[in-house]
Amino acid sequence: MKLTGAEIIWECLLKEGVEVVFGYPGGAILPAYDALTKYPQIHHVLVRHEQGATHMADGYARASGRVGVAIATSGPGATNMITGLATAMMDSVPLVAITGQVPTSAIGSDAFQETDVTGCTIPVTKHNYLVTRVEDLAYTIREAFYIARTGRPGPVLIDIPKDVQNAVTEFYYPDAPIELPGYHIPASAHERDLEDALKLIHNAERPVILAGHGILMSGAVEELRQFAEITQTPVALTLLGKGAFPENHPLSMGMMGMHGTAAANHAIQQADLLLAFGMRFDDRVTGNLKTYSPNSRKIHIDIDPSELNKNVKVDVAICGDLKTVLRQLLPKLKTQQHKSWIAQIREWQEDGNQRDILTRLSRRPDNKLWAAQVIAALFNHTGGEALTVTDVGQHQMLEAQYYPHTRPNTMLTSGGLGTMGFGMPAAIGAKFGRPEEEVWAIVGDGGFQMTLCELGTLAQENVNINIAIINNSYLGMVRQWQEFFYEERYQATPMHNPDFVKLAEAYGVPARRVTTHEQIADAVAWARSIDGPVLIEFVVEKNDIVYPMVPAGADLHNMIRRPLDETPDFNNNPLAI
Amino acid sequence: MKHTIICLVENKPGVLNRVVSLFRRRNFNMDSLTVGRTHNPDVSRITIVMEGEAGDAKKVVWNLYKLIDVIEVQDVTDVPTVERDLVLAKVNAPDAYSRNNLTELCYQWGARLVDIGPDVAIVEYTGTADKVEDFIDQLRSYGIVELVRSGLVSMGRGIRIMEGMNHKTKRFAVPAALTNGAHESES
Structure with a gap:
């Protein structure tokens, strides 16, 4: 079946199961919009600014676990997307952004609404493409969806010149597995690394799990709960890890970091074992790296090898999919009790409640x-x-x-x-x-x-x-x-x-x-x-402060706390609200 | 300390941009960069010399691997390799005396006089980065007026063969049954 590039875009989106796209039309993407008329199965949401389109696609992807799609025209339409792409990149959200581009014959001539979009978006995308031949369009879109949703997910941008949208070719959507020689998706862990990890886990007296976004993306929520319950290990969440572990669970310490709970931060600082699951030791989570959890051994499991030993040196670094690796570990875990450690954490939590x-x-x-x-x-x-x-x-x-x-x-x-x-x-x-x-x-x-x-x-x-x-x-x-x-x-x-x-x-x-x-x-x-x-x-009240607070770059345990009521200068302290 | 990293990439437009952009973005220091085709038309070979700690080189390797178009990366700093840098230097050689001296110097170093003009001559020398530095120092007394270096290239000795050299880019093709003759295209 011969189709135009514009039609191929929508055919491919249908093959990828896309039901809704968020976009804004313009000159260089008009052929695609015109072809959309023939595809009523796809709901197009007209946004008011292209940044909104990327955030909507982002919210759609985070909520549903599917790839979000945002569409914009060339030049200003595409540059307006950069904030949204960078947001998705930092939080590993699977997006496909499709942008129109000036015709291939005009590329490089400073044509009206021309921007080097693939050049602009290299640092804020997982990968990007400029499609210069209509024959390349279908498999490029397929590859883009694959890259966006697999491994450590991220945004992928496809820049499609107007003449490529108008050109006609035989439409064929391959279904063979995608092979990219330079793209490897880590899955399971080596036995030796698992053994090293188990040794540390079973010898720990004051362990803490640091659960991040990776738990959610890999669908390892149930595995994490079992791990925590078998080993009786308290769990601290990153901001993006919220939902990875039920916060009404007795082992939950809530969020860690700059505005995390004091209990979580104290526990991290005094732990003898940190189990970092799908988190990346962001500066908002660690505070001063030199004094971060000084007496703990550290196990880090993440799907992105470049995150291992990046900010915090760890004893066991495992590159793999969390669900797979946790499933490898679970049957080998011995039941543990950490009663005095958990009692200590309860004390910190009670102090936190008093200051609330x-x-x-x-x-x-x-x-x-x-x-x-x-x-x-x-x-x-x-x-x-x-x-x-x-x-x-x-x-x-x-x-x-x-x-x-x-x-x-x-x-x-x-x-x-x-x-x-x-x-x-x-x-x-x-x-x-x-x-x-x-x-x-x-x-x-x-x-x-x-x-x-x-x-x-x-x-x-x-x-x-x-x-x-x-x-x-x-x-x-x-x-x-x-x-x-x-x-x-x-x-x-x-x-x-x-x-x-x-x-x-x-x-x-x-x-x-x-x-x-x-x-x-x-x-x-x-x-x-x-x-x-x-x-x-x-x-609401203007004069409000979020406590506790770890000042930027300060030691994680040196939090600014809301004073207790009985603090002598409570009534004179402007921060005591 | 200096690290030498070899990176095999797909021979596609824009790949070099991604590699260089990565170094800039992650604040890694690049000393020299050499890019070229190989015997395999699908593979380009990049040799990067960078300044940094051992940890930095590891970070570079892992981050390079994150680029989709990068096929294979090796830090060859501590691996037995043959490494070469090439220099072309244009020096003052206005009289027979200086030209004779230059010829003698080239003979001793295994360098070559590749161009002799009325006032200047171009010499070519190939060797390890250190040797090239030493040779340039020898030339200074003549007065160097122009100089260019290729940047370091490196290859593992013996059977240290990079697997990625055999990479074949998958060419997408519409199954023959679906096509009837040439593709049309209109703009």
Whole structure:
């Protein structure tokens, strides 16, 4: 069957099982858009900015586990995607981005809307292609999907010149296994490495599991739970690892790192064995590398060999797929008890509870609305069962602290790149990926405004998600750094915000404002009752701090803590809130 | 310390860009870079000399492997190899005396006088990187006016053969049963 390049694009997407794509048309991608008319099976979501398309495809991929697809035109359309590609690259999210390009005859001539897109995106993609012959198009798209979803997943970009979209060739979609000589997907571990690991595991007295995104991507949630229970090893999660281990489990210590729980950070520092499963020792997780968990032996399992011994030198480095490797280990594990170690962790946890803002507010209530209260209320009213998507900043860390997740892939967030503006578009994508879930976008007033144009997409598609804006009229996390480290010079962090309720209503999105604790329950119930997009603006206290905090580059155990109530200078301490 | 890394890549456009971009992005220091075709039309061979600790070289190897178009990577720093650098140097040789001296020097070093003009001559020398340095020092008294080096190339001694040299790029083809004659194309 002879088809145009444009038709081949959609045929290939159908073969890959794609049902929805997020995109924005333009000159160099018009042939593909014209051909889309013949493919009603594929739902196209018209975004308002190409960054939104990549975040939506990203949210779709994270929520569903399938490859997300974003489409844009050449030049500015493609460069607008770079933030979204970098976000997906840092968090290992499988995306395929398709961009139009000026005709091959015009490439290199500084033609209208021409950019060297493959050149621009080398550092922010797992791989990219410029297809110059229509005969290469079908297998290139197939290869792109394969590379995006296998091994350590990541974004792949395909740049397709306009004349290639118009050219005609015989369409043939190969089904033989893909062989790429320079691409190896690690699977199982060597017996010798397993033996080395088991020796350390069985001799440990104070072990800690560090569970990351790799657990979720490899589908090893159940294997991790069994591992932790058999060996009675407490589990700390990375931000992207939330959902990898049920946070209501007695062995869960919650999140680790800069704004992790003090219990998790103390446990890591005093451990005699770290089991790093599918995480990469990011600086936000380790703090000062020189003093990081100084007395522990370390086992690191990751699918990407370049992550092993990158930031932290380890004793046993295993390159492999986590589910496979954990399944190799499980039958060889001996049952263990670490009673005194777990008792020690309980003590740290109890201290953390005493310092918690919710504990304090329960003892001496005030009339203010605190961001932590809002997140905790959302947790209570949704029964902890919602799929939450956050933006970046204080609300993101508070979500991680006050919305414990028990199911995998129910908390989506931009961890590695920390992309403000990720939340709302990613939530739209997530809803397309898992329509049966109750989706909440929890965003700050700053990040929301970076991609608020996607309210248009939300309204046009009538996507049934709820947006919670945690509005403190500040770039809160930056403000927190200014408070701690820049002598309270709040340079460029106060925000003059629009009326978010009116703004949403202008797009036809029902909205409410919540300013007191008493209004929360009613507003959340109202939002949940509406079939379609809803926005709630929570006007919260400005003078708020996310505790604990490990200052950048500080030792992991040297956290800034919220003082205990009985601290003598409690009433004079401006940080004691 | 200096590390020598050999990298076999698919002979495709843009691959060198990916390799160089990786060094820049990961903040690795590249001393020299030599790229060329091989006897296998599907494989290009890149020799990179870099400055760094042993750990850095390992990181480079693993990161190179992450590039899809990279077929094989070897750190040959501690492997017995034959390594060669080539230098062309244009030096002042305005009179018979200096030319005679230059001829004598080339004879002693196994270098070659490859061009003699009215005022200058070009000498060519091939050897290990250290030898090339020494030879250049010998030339300084004549006055070097222009100089170029090829960068180091390296090959394992004996049976140390890189498997990737045999790589064949899979050429995609539409099964003959589906095609009737030549492909059309229009723009």
